[in-house]
Amino acid sequence: MNSQDELDYSKIKFKSGLEIHQQLDSHKLFCDCPSLLRNDEPDFLVHRKLHVVAGESGEIDVAVQYQSNLEKEFVYQGYNSNNCLVDIDEEPPHKINEEALRIALQIALLLNCKIISASQIMRKTVINGSNTSGFQRTVLIARDGYVETISGRVRIDTICLEEDSAREIKKEGNKVYYNLDRLGIPLVEIATAPDIKNPRQAKEVALHIGDVLRSCKVKRGIGTIRQDVNISILNGNRVEMKGVQNMKTFIETVENEVLRQKKLHDSKKPTRAEVRNSLPDGTSEFLRPMPGADRMYPETDLPLLKISRNFINDIKKDLPKLRRDIEGELKDKLTPELVKLILGGHLEEFEVLLKIYPKDPPLIAKMLTVWRKELATKLKKDIGIVNEIISIDILENLLEKIKKGKLNKRDIKPIFSDIMNGISLEEAINIERADISEIEEKIMKLIKEKPELNSNAYMGLVMKEFKGKIDGKTAMEIIGKIIKRK
Numbered sequence: 001m002n003s004q005d006e007l008d009y010s011k012i013k014f015k016s017g018l019e020i021h022q023q024l025d026s027h028k029l030f031c032d033c034p035s036l037l038r039n040d041e042p043d044f045l046v047h048r049k050l051h052v053v054a055g056e057s058g059e060i061d062v063a064v065q066y067q068s069n070l071e072k073e074f075v076y077q078g079y080n081s082n083n084c085l086v087d088i089d090e091e092p093p094h095k096i097n098e099e100a101l102r103i104a105l106q107i108a109l110l111l112n113c114k115i116i117s118a119s120q121i122m123r124k125t126v127i128n129g130s131n132t133s134g135f136q137r138t139v140l141i142a143r144d145g146y147v148e149t150i151s152g153r154v155r156i157d158t159i160c161l162e163e164d165s166a167r168e169i170k171k172e173g174n175k176v177y178y179n180l181d182r183l184g185i186p187l188v189e190i191a192t193a194p195d196i197k198n199p200r201q202a203k204e205v206a207l208h209i210g211d212v213l214r215s216c217k218v219k220r221g222i223g224t225i226r227q228d229v230n231i232s233i234l235n236g237n238r239v240e241m242k243g244v245q246n247m248k249t250f251i252e253t254v255e256n257e258v259l260r261q262k263k264l265h266d267s268k269k270p271t272r273a274e275v276r277n278s279l280p281d282g283t284s285e286f287l288r289p290m291p292g293a294d295r296m297y298p299e300t301d302l303p304l305l306k307i308s309r310n311f312i313n314d315i316k317k318d319l320p321k322l323r324r325d326i327e328g329e330l331k332d333k334l335t336p337e338l339v340k341l342i343l344g345g346h347l348e349e350f351e352v353l354l355k356i357y358p359k360d361p362p363l364i365a366k367m368l369t370v371w372r373k374e375l376a377t378k379l380k381k382d383i384g385i386v387n388e389i390i391s392i393d394i395l396e397n398l399l400e401k402i403k404k405g406k407l408n409k410r411d412i413k414p415i416f417s418d419i420m421n422g423i424s425l426e427e428a429i430n431i432e433r434a435d436i437s438e439i440e441e442k443i444m445k446l447i448k449e450k451p452e453l454n455s456n457a458y459m460g461l462v463m464k465e466f467k468g469k470i471d472g473k474t475a476m477e478i479i480g481k482i483i484k485r486k
Helices: 062-068 098-110 199-215 250-266 309-317 323-330 336-343 347-356 361-368 370-379 383-389 392-403 409-420 425-430 436-449 455-465 472-485
Strands: 015-023 044-048 073-078 122-125 135-149 152-163 167-172 175-179 186-192 225-232 239-242 274-278 284-289 296-298
Touching: 015 199, 098 135, 098 152, 098 186, 098 199, 098 309, 135 199, 152 199, 186 199, 199 225, 199 250, 199 323, 225 250, 239 250, 250 284, 323 336, 336 347, 336 361, 347 361, 347 392, 361 370, 361 392, 361 409, 370 383, 370 409, 383 409, 392 409, 392 425, 409 425, 436 455, 436 472, 455 472
Parallel strands: 073 175, 239 274
Antiparallel strands: 015 186, 015 225, 044 073, 122 135, 122 296, 135 152, 152 186, 167 175, 225 239, 274 284
16 A cells, blocks of 8 residues: 555445535524624624533434533524524523525425435534534435436435524633624435445545535535535445535545545554545544534424425425536537626526526626626625625616616626716616717727827727726727727
8 A cells, every 4th residue: 555546445345425515505404683794793692501412312422411511611603693592591492483494395306316205303412512502403304316327326315494593703721712703504415325336436426515505595615615525445334524525625625534534544553433524635634522412402492393294395386406407508609708607606597687688698798707807806805795785786777778778788887887886776877878979980080180109098099088988998899990090
């Protein structure tokens, strides 16, 4: 065994499965508070110490006991507009968020799972302070799905809908500070069976599940998805690798863990059942003992979750397309660069606007992405601010006017600039734009009168003459065309 390339995964009895947690883009799971993260000063603080609770079997879980022995105090930061009594465990949970349930069921159906018609919402003991109640609510909604790969089928064991934990902010001695903004955000948890035969197949499964998730209404960005890999070899104990998110180092991280376990085996040392944290360099470090089933017990404040056949059939009628299928359709309408930009977070807006003006998909894509970004760069503004001001409503209005022949496409960029400069949409639309023939005539006259000037000088004179009536790019194109004719 001189290198990772020589690993015979069949011979070492490699077994692996994935656990993926993805935040859903909806309000919190058991209350109506918004799922928004905050960075400003909190409105209130709550101080707590948590104690251990036996699971359904009557035993205290080993991971729970480990955390309780640390004797920590927890301080929770909250906001009046973001948090309620449910978040601080002073009020029973509300009825489960139906929108989040619908999204989770879409994901389950896209992964070929069987929906569970009635399920008990459970409490999963969490003693590290990340839940004010000392437990996380979770409910099994589907099972027995699968993903097809080049190396064969990988089963999906379970899909659960659960609430996210509080966000750790800092540590001061034995005190741990958490922000309550993330607590209760809906999460879908996808767990595969240990069917994965090698690291490349593990990556293939992860990418496919990621494609399914991005096809549904999920949150985007850092921290919204957490991916863990379970690994064992030679019939040894299972090790859970936390935070294996980076697909560039995914295979290397799995291979390094296999080599670590094999080294222990060759030295006649048992592999401990433990949770490890994956590090950026592809290695890992010990986090805590592996939790067991003793930390689960029923939620007494909520009834059974019942999912009707009619509800499932309704969801089946409107299942989203997988992004890889959407990408294929977009390639017939847009350049590869515009496809990438649209899939980067503008797909829903693009589809809405395309229904208004199906005649010109590239125009819509540029309005949503390229032109907004150009304007942000020019004005040195955050792209989020530009997207908020040049909103979907404004784009719909402009496309309606183009469709009716009341507006020219070349006027869009100047209108964007006018709106960002504080001019209302109505005023921006009504600003008189110069006729192209008028501009060409003026430029020809300028060049004839001042033949010694360069393109930039002509550009300055034209923009001064037609201020607000033409954009710079159009003016420069006309100048270049006329100069070439000389």
